[in-house]
Amino acid sequence: GAVVSQHPSRVICKSGTSVKIECRSLDFQATTMFWYRQFPKKSLMLMATSNEGSKATYEQGVEKDKFLINHASLTLSTLTVTSAHPEDSSFYICSARAYGQGGSEQYFGPGTRLTVT
């Protein structure tokens, strides 16, 4: 299947600082990328849908000024958690939509474990 990378895999930051997470599709072009948040033993919660060259579409209840998303190219999307607080600590996973035959497959990155102290 298609490969999606995510960097960093783990990050610890102090409260009030900002953290940037990168998501890359390595062997395909992804016009659409998705950012999810996952709490321990919980399901994946979609935060926003990122389309290359346009503004991200945020889900209800997700603050767009806090979670800045940029989809600069067909292979790169970034999520910046601004002014992070301990409650932002979570597992953040990106995914990219690959246009396979009949085409709706979505492939996930390995995730980023964010800890805000």
Added chain:
Amino acid sequence: GENVEQHPSTLSVQEGDSAVIKCTYSDSASNYFPWYKQELGKRPQLIIDIRSNVGEKKDQRIAVTLNKTAKHFSLHITETQPEDSAVYFCAASIVRGSNYKLTFGKGTLLTVNP
């Protein structure tokens, strides 16, 4: 919007037995139903998917069935092995042109006991 219910939340089976996980969805327009396997601390991996024009799909020990009338779909794992132990998520989506958004179930923790 779409709502996906998944049952059971936990499932424990003996090695070699079959495991069945069931999901229902609310939006009759949904036409794409993938299943993901997630091991602890790792990324969800697509294991099988089915589209609404098909009633059943099989890949070795894994099969998925879809009942569009009842709006439910199920994952069947036969001859389970300890390495099948993981959290499984079902999802549903309407795929129409560029519109596409997966809605996930809450997950099923499958434990296969040796």
